[in-house]
Amino acid sequence: MVDAHADSRTRILDAAEAIVQARGVPALTLESAARDAGISKGGLLYHYASKEALLAAMLGRLAEVMEADFAATLAAQPEGRGRAARALLASALKEPVAACVLQDRAAAVFLAAFHHDPALLDPVRAVFARMRAAIAADGLPPGVGQAIMCATDGLFMVHVFGLYTLTPAELADLRAALERLLETGR
Amino acid sequence: MVDAHADSRTRILDAAEAIVQARGVPALTLESAARDAGISKGGLLYHYASKEALLAAMLGRLAEVMEADFAATLAAQPEGRGRAARALLASALKEPVAACVLQDRAAAVFLAAFHHDPALLDPVRAVFARMRAAIAADGLPPGVGQAIMCATDGLFMVHVFGLYTLTPAELADLRAALERLLETGR
DNA sequence: GTTGAAAAACCGTCCGGACGGTATAGTTAC
DNA sequence: GTAACTATACCGTCCGGACGGTTTTTCAAC
DSSP states (O other): OOOTTSOHHHHHHHHHHHHHHHHOGGGOOHHHHHHHTTSOHHHHHHHSSSHHHHHHHHHHHHHHHHHHHHHHHHHHSOSSTTHHHHHHHHHHSOOSTTHHHHHHHHHHHHHHHHHHOGGGGHHHHHHHHHHHHHHHTSOOOTTHHHHHHHHHHHHHHHHHHTOOOOOHHHHHHHHHHHHHHHHTTO | OOOTTSOHHHHHHHHHHHHHHHHOGGGOOHHHHHHHTTSOHHHHHHHSSSHHHHHHHHHHHHHHHHHHHHHHHHHHSOSSTTHHHHHHHHHHTOOSTTHHHHHHHHHHHHHHHHHHOGGGGHHHHHHHHHHHHHHHTSOOOTTHHHHHHHHHHHHHHHHHHTOOOOOHHHHHHHHHHHHHHHHTTO
C-alpha cells in the first residue's frame, strides 16, 4: 500500500492520502494512518504531534507538488502570449495515465483538510494566487485567462465530487473550444 | 435563526444547512440541528430516522431547488442557439444579493452529504446530467457549451473552498470572455 | 357537539462505540 | 546517550441511535 522503504514521514503522508482516497475522509484517523504506514500510533505522534499537524503537513506537501507541476508544465510551453493559460490547460487535460494522480491526491488532501479546518488550505490558496498572477500577466485579453482557469477548476471539482464524466471525445472538444478562446483577439 | 412558523421538517433542514454554513460540517450533529430547529433530538429522529436520512432529505431539497432555479433562468433567456449556456452563465453570475444564497446552500449541503457518503449526491448528479443534456442540445459548436459549464462549475468550487475571490471587474471581464466564446462559429 | 381512542408529534435520557490525545516503560540502531 | 521508535493502557469527550414515555392533533361514533 505504501512504499516501505521511504522514510517514515513520507510513508505517513502517503498512507494518509491513500486512506482518504480509498475510504473517504472519515476513515482517516491517527490509528488507521499509523497502521497503514507500518508504524504505531505513538510513532506517528512522534513525527506529527496532532492530527492538525498531520493535515498541515499533507497540505504543505500538496502545495509544493502543485507548484512544481505548474512550474514544469509552464516551462514545457512555448514562450509567448497565453503561456500560463496553455500550461493550465495542459496540466488539467493531460493523458489519463498518472494524469489524475495529482488530481486525486489533491482532492483527498483538500477534502480532509477543509473538513478539519478551512484555514489549513492557506498554502494552496497561495499557489492559486500565484497561478492567477501568472494568468493575469499572460498578455491575453481581459477575462480570457481567468475563464480558462475557471474551466480547469471546474473540471477538478467535477472530478472530485464525481458529478459526471466526460468522454474522451467531449474532452477533446472542450480542449479545442478553450484553445480557440485562447486565440481570440490575436 | 430559523423561521419558527415553518413546519418542523423544513425547520430542521433549514437549521442543518445553517449550521454547516456557519460552523462547518463537523458541527452538524443531530443534537445541534434539533436545538437550532427548536426541537428535541427525539423529535428530530421522529422526522428523520437517522443522520443519513436527514442528509438525504437535504440533498433532495437542494436538487429540487437547483432544478427549479435552472428552469426559471432558462425560461428567462431569449430563445435560440446557446440558450442553456446563457442560462448557466446568468445563474452563476447573477447579482450579489441573494446570488450566493443558492451557491452557499449548495456548498453546505454538498460538503455535508459527501462527507457522510458520496452516493448521497446522486440526486444532484441527476440534475447535472439534465443540465449537460440541455447544453449538448444547445446548437453550439462542440465543446463550447461544456466549456461554459466547466467555467461556472469552477466558479462554484472556488467559492466553496474560498480559494480566491474575483473582483467585480474581473467577474465582468470573465463574463464578457465567456459570452464571446458563446458567439464563436456564428 | 361531546367523547374517546388512535395516530402523529415530540421529549429526555441512556448506552455503546470511536476518536484524539496522553502516559509510560521498554527497545533498537547509530 | 540520544533519536526513533514499539506496545499498551488509559482518559475525556462526543456522537449516533434506541427507547419509553408524554403531549397534541385528528377524527369517527354516538
